[in-house]
Amino acid sequence: MMIRPNAREPDMSSPAPSHADTCWQALLQARDHDWSTGPLRVPLDPGRLTIQADGRWQAEPSLNSPDAELLDALLPVLCAPEGCVIGQLGQSLDGRIATASGHSHYINVLEARVHLHRLRALVDAVVVGAGTVAADDPALTVRHVEGPNPLRVVIDPRGRLAGHHRLFTDGQAPTRQLIGTTLPTDACGAHQRHAVLPEAEGSGLPGAVIAHLRDAGYRRILIEGGSTTLSHFLEAGALDRLHLLVAPLLIGSGKTGLSLTPIETLESARRPPCRRFSLGDDTLFDLDLGTT
Numbered sequence: 001m002m003i004r005p006n007a008r009e010p011d012m013s014s015p016a017p018s019h020a021d022t023c024w025q026a027l028l029q030a031r032d033h034d035w036s037t038g039p040l041r042v043p044l045d046p047g048r049l050t051i052q053a054d055g056r057w058q059a060e061p062s063l064n065s066p067d068a069e070l071l072d073a074l075l076p077v078l079c080a081p082e083g084c085v086i087g088q089l090g091q092s093l094d095g096r097i098a099t100a101s102g103h104s105h106y107i108n109v110l111e112a113r114v115h116l117h118r119l120r121a122l123v124d125a126v127v128v129g130a131g132t133v134a135a136d137d138p139a140l141t142v143r144h145v146e147g148p149n150p151l152r153v154v155i156d157p158r159g160r161l162a163g164h165h166r167l168f169t170d171g172q173a174p175t176r177q178l179i180g181t182t183l184p185t186d187a188c189g190a191h192q193r194h195a196v197l198p199e200a201e202g203s204g205l206p207g208a209v210i211a212h213l214r215d216a217g218y219r220r221i222l223i224e225g226g227s228t229t230l231s232h233f234l235e236a237g238a239l240d241r242l243h244l245l246v247a248p249l250l251i252g253s254g255k256t257g258l259s260l261t262p263i264e265t266l267e268s269a270r271r272p273p274c275r276r277f278s279l280g281d282d283t284l285f286d287l288d289l290g291t292t
C-alpha cells in the first residue's frame with residue numbers, strides 16, 4: 001500500500017519537543033483501533049495527533065523529525081486493509097548476516113533492534129525458520145519497548161526441533177510449530193504444534209503458512225528470518241513490505257542475507273518503491289513490495 005506524504009509544516013524557528021512515547025502509544029492504539037468509528041485522535045501536550053485509516057496523519061503543532069519518522073516507518077504495517085505481511089533482515093553493507101563462524105550478535109545497533117521489537121509488538125504473529133531456532137534459541141518476545149507479544153511461529157517441515165528450545169518452554173507467549181504432514185504429530189516434544197497444510201511444499205509453503213495464519217485470525221505477520229526463510233517468502237511473492245536494516249560495516253565473508261533465483265540482466269532486478277529512515281548509525285530501507 002502506498003501511503004501518501006503526510007502534511008507537515010517544517011518549523012525552522014525552534015525545535016519541536018519530543019513526543020516519542022506518545023507516538024509509540026498512538027501506534028499501539030492504532031494497532032487495535034476500529035477505523036469504522038473514524039480516525040484515531042491522540043492528545044499531545046500541547047496539541048493533537050490525528051491518524052487516518054489509510055495511514056496518513058496530522059499533528060498540531062508539528063512533530064519533530066524522529067517522531068514523524070517513527071509514524072511514517074510503522075503506520076504502513078498497520079494500515080494495509082488485508083493485513084500486512086512484512087519481512088525484516090538485519091545485515092551489513094555487503095549483505096552478510098553473520099561471519100563464517102556464525103557470529104552475528106550484533107550486526108545492528110540498538111536502535112535497529114528496538115525497531116525489530118516495535119515490529120513484533122505491532123504484528124499478530126512472528127515467523128522464523130527452524131534454522132534460526134536451532135542456531136539462536138530466540139525468545140521472539142517484545143522486550144525493548146512496551147507492547148504485546150505476538151504468536152510465535154516456527155516453520156519446521158522435518159520436525160527437527162526438540163522441545164527444549166526457549167520458544168516452547170518459557171511460557172512468555174503462545175508458540176505454534178508448523179511441521180510436515182507426513183510426520184506424526186508426536187514427532188517433537190510436548191509443546192503446542194500444528195501440521196502444515198497438505199499443499200505446503202516447496203514454493204507453495206509461504207502462501208500456505210500465511211493462509212493458515214489468516215484462517216486462524218492472525219492478519220499482520222512478521223517474517224523475521226533467517227535468510228533462507230525470508231528468501232523463500234520473497235521469492236514466492238508473499239511479502240507486502242520488506243524492512244532491510246543495514247549496518248555500516250563490511251564483514252566480507254560469511255552467511256549472506258537474501259538469496260534468490262539468479263537473473264540474467266539488471267533489467268530483471270526488482271526496484272520496489274523505497275523509503276529510508278535513520279536508526280542510529282544504521283539505515284532502514286522500507287521496500288513496498290505490494291506495488292511491484
Ligand SMILES: NC(=O)c1ccc[n+]([C@@H]2O[C@H](COP(=O)([O-])OP(=O)(O)OC[C@H]3O[C@@H](n4cnc5c(N)ncnc54)[C@H](OP(=O)(O)O)[C@@H]3O)[C@@H](O)[C@H]2O)c1
Binds near residue numbers: 102129132133205224
Ligand atoms: N539478521 C537477521 O535479521 C536475522 C534474523 C533471523 C535469523 N538470523 C540468522 O539466520 C540464521 C538462520 O538462517 P537460516 O537461513 O540458516 O535458517 P532459517 O531461515 O531460520 O530456517 C531455514 C529452515 O526452515 C525451514 N523452512 C523455512 N521456510 C521454508 C520453506 N519455505 N520451505 C521449506 N522449508 C522451510 C527449513 O527447515 P528444514 O531444513 O528442517 O526443512 C529450512 O532449512 C541464524 O544464524 C540466525 O542468527 C538473522
